[in-house]
Amino acid sequence: MAKRKIKNKTPSKIWTKYKEKKPRTCPKCGPGYFLSEHKDRLYCGSCHYTEFSKK
Numbered sequence: 001m002a003k004r005k006i007k008n009k010t011p012s013k014i015w016t017k018y019k020e021k022k023p024r025t026c027p028k029c030g031p032g033y034f035l036s037e038h039k040d041r042l043y044c045g046s047c048h049y050t051e052f053s054k055k
């Protein structure tokens with residue numbers, strides 16, 4: 001079996017620091033793809049989806 005499944009059950013250590021902030025996942029890429037935070041927007045590096053944060 002050479003299939004590689006993406007496990008979403010256990011969060012990787014990379015995302016531990018985002019845990020407090022509730023990371024937003026990309027609506028296009030689905031769970032596992034997090035939006036990176038910028039000044040006033042969120043950005044997905046995978047599909048270049050941009051979401052502006054409302055105040």
Ligand SMILES: [Zn+2]
Pocket residue numbers: 026027028029030033044045046047048049
């Ligand atoms: Zn995306």
